[in-house]
Amino acid sequence: MSSQDNINYCRIAEAINFIKDNFKSQPSLDEIAEQINLSPYHFQRLFTDWAGTSPKKFLQYISIEHAKKLLKGHQASLFDTAHETGLSGTSRLHDLFITIEGMTPAEYKNGGKDLAINYSFAKSPFGNILVASTEKGICYMAFSEDELISISELKKHFPNATYRKRIDLFQQNALCVFTNDWAKLDQVKLHLRGTDFQLKVWQTLLKIPQGQLSSYGVIANEIEKPKASRAVGTATGSNPVAFLIPCHRVIQGSGNLGGYMWGNTRKSAIIAWESAKVDS
Structure with a gap:
């Protein structure tokens, strides 16, 4: 690593620590850049090159991780969570969750409540596989070395959903990918949650x-x-x-x-x- 690379690394490390320590005040780009003695323009470019994301996005990720901890286990209301995260109100908390998590804070808090998920295990050329579906399509599919561990991993995604060990048409169509029945691939529906x-x-x-x-x-x-x-x-x-x-x-x-x-x-x-x- 060149001396300039080392200097840049130290600057970005300092900026990351500043964001982590001060996210509740939601510092602006100018405020963060000032901490490491760079112009906002050069700081934005340098941070994005090193961290793979913009300072604003990084601040959002730090903020939402804190909000998720507060919401887990119903420890805080949406209003209190917004306040403790440094956001001006529940509407900003809502926008942050939609942007980063692809769901509302309430949906995150209830952990998939009222969502019915069917799941089953099947054999594939590459080992056993767990496939799960909602009424809209395939929501999860993972290679499985241990059924209990696999189900536990599935439930981490939707902790409050109702689970039934049952194979359905969505799963049958999805598993055709291993038998090379490509004619049915257009029938595979996905129900994905993400940013x-x-x-x-x-x-x-x-x-x-x-x-x-x-x-x-x-x-x-x-x-x-x-x-x-x-x-x-x-x-x-x-x-x-x-x-x-x-x-x-x-x-x-x-x-x-x-x-x-x-x-x-x-x-x-x-x-x-x-x-x-x-x-x-």
Whole structure:
């Protein structure tokens, strides 16, 4: 690392610590930039290059994580949560949740209450898989080494939902992807919850053809966020629907596989399997 890189790193670290320590006052871009003796313009560019997101977005992420802790377990009302997070009112809290979490604060607080989720386990060429659906479509799909742990992970997404071990048409259509019954893929419906950015990344992943690979940088360019490769990697890694949303088709620009929520050995096997399917 060059001396200038080291200086820039120290500046960004100082800015991050300042945001974490002062998020309740919701500091402006000018106030944060002043702390590290940079103009707002140069600070914005430097922070975005190093952190993969803008100072404003980073402040929002810090704020919403604090708000989520307050809302969990019904520890605070929406008004109190907004006040404790440094927001001017519940309307700003509402806007923040919609932007970052893709749901309202009330929906987050009730953890999927009144939502009925069917789930089942099935075999795939790459091990057992858990698939879950609502009345709108597939909401979760994950490779499963242990059924109890897998169900526990599912329930973290919707802690107050009602669960039934039952296979339905949504799940049957989704599982056709492993038997190569591509005729039914247009019948697969997804019920996804995420931020606008995450949904945009996941939508772009769906466009990668079987047997082909892309990179985080290419995805970032396709969603018109060329400097957001790290954020794209984070959104790809938070994909709640294994295989159907093909995050396994995204690798590093260097050619390395990169990470995979369900293991790099499985990722390599899936890529090879899809390539063989296309060749045949």
